[in-house]
Amino acid sequence: MRKALALVLVCLALAVFFAGCGSKIGPGYDEKEVYIGLFVSTSGEIATFGTDTKNGVELAVEEINKAGGINGKQIKLIAYDTASKADEGKTAATKLATQDGVLVSMGAVASGISLAAAPEFQKYGIPMVSPSSTNPTVTQVGDHIFRICYLDDFQGGACAVFASKDLKAKKAAILQNQDDAYSTGLADFFEAKFKALGGEVVAKESYKKGASDFKTQVTNIKGKSPEVIFVPCYYNDVALIAKEFRAQDVTVPLLGGDGWESDKLIPSAGSALEGSYFGNHYSQEDDNPKVKKFVEAYKAKYGNVPSSLAALGYDVVYVVKEGIEKAGDFDRKKIRDALAGLKAFDGVTGKFDIDENRDARKPISMLKIEGERFAPVRQIKPEEVQ
């Protein structure tokens, strides 16, 4: 009995302690600053993705603040690490929403983390813009959740259009990682679109996550003599797969998605990928002065060429800025409406609209591997894929 009484007293004491903290969320700005949240994983398994994104975000924030901020207020960036864990996506989101009271939030890279965070922002009516979560369900969480990257269905379809129209291929083969939703998703969308365009998928081979021997699959594909081979995988697998194809004298171009992008791709594949193509969020060699300025500023600040994730991180800040400026007011509801109606946003990852699903409708940049370069070939617009 005494124990139970003690417990009740402890609860009461805790309640009194916490009651002082208050629980109403703040307006998201003060006289001088506007609070913008960021949650990405800068530690753990996917730390490189989060760090690139954060670098891009910080560069953009610095530029905007130097140029006078948003509607006269400086951006105060409140960034939390999510340690590559979905649990921390939710706690970081709750902290950003209720403790820091951010006006708008940006994040995350991994869809699993965005999905854990999104219901919190939705609940408190805070707009959340993800730079690079590609899972379609992310923006289905609610009307306050946005994204500025393209989805996997578009990416797979665009690769099929490129194979059929630009490479004039009639017969394609697919080699996919069967344990990865990204890989099988891209493969399915490619197959459907390529068939719809009158092409034929002569072989569809799979391998398991972590495989290092692709002899069987490559031999099977070789026997069907395709004109292009779609390999929707990550760069480390792609390098090994390309070497195996070349070892068996298959010389037709390989084709892939944004998983190929890495500064480790060419060093590990050697010349095996010469003349192959992949679709990406932007091209580092784009002539667009906006892209040139971004690449130079990024190189000067961090010493390396910005990846797609850095470019998306850079763009997401400008999307938020445009949303706030269009709203004309530091009001979350108005900002949400402005973001939902965003048209012809001109960023380093292309010109895009936000569509009725709160996803970005944007072009994909097809790149050709030439020596150590990723040379831009052309952009494929969403209209071409539908």
Next chain:
Amino acid sequence: MLKTLGILAAGIAVAFGFGLLVDNAVPPFWALIVNLCGVSIILAVSLNVINGLTGQFSLGHAGFMAIGAYVSAYFTTTLRYFDPEVAKYVSQQPLFDGVWGFAPALLVGGLAAALAGLLVGIPTLRLKGDYLAIATLGFGEIVAILLTNFKQVGGSKGLTGIPSYADTSWIYAFVAICIAFSLFFQRSTFGRALIAIRENELAAEVMGIRTARMKVMAFVYGAFFAGLAGGLYAHLFQTINPGNFNFMKSVEVVVMLVLGGLGSLTGAIVGAIILTVLPEALRDLEREIALPGFRMALYALILILMMIFRPQGIFGQRELSLKLLRRILPGGRK
């Protein structure tokens, strides 16, 4: 027995009071941390029965948690899918609707995990030490891989749109149930038999304890509560995917136990609370000094120091009780 039931009833009552207080008076961020602590406590206390009391080294707790999470979520969620192929397999209406469908859904999840515990326990508990650790680790990985390949539960994308039923009252009611059961078990014949197995398996067998059966029962018991914790986790986070229940999650629970003191119930509770609160408490510090990764490094450092200076954990095998407090506090009665 009557006393245990009394403790249980009192515990649940306190949990509901606690829940009301947390929901109304605590800022949402801290309320979330309190809820996360509750889930961690159930995980740690249930694993303590296997790893602490029985002395078997299981590394598969996340696997049981995953089963509980997926099964319970499957019953409460209106499953919507991006892929129309998958939509054919699943019900468009939740099988158990509303908050009152939550309790049976959780129970089914716990039972599914317990069944898995039984199936895994019978063959693997013949193994000892490292071999058991490897076998249970393998089990956890198998669960994650199966879930990744089942399109019916979303594959590697996982399930989304799970209703947010698990509030503080629900979670702490189960915390109370889990602790009351564990208290009762520790002091029962069953618990004493488990401790005997831990201390010397051969001697326990000679004394007439059916060690294989006891070990499997401990395993099933631990798996059941891990399944419940998984169900609560799913309805707290509203989204789950196989990556949530990987090897690291199992390790996290083991670390909670080791930090608190293997074999100590209060140690498991304190370990769970510390390891859940610490990364969040260090968040502001990390932001102040702008050094990414600092939080995780500090967290690791604390564990290393702990292992050097107090390898038996905070409590060792002792329990925190009013008696112990009286002995430690200066001027207390001996």
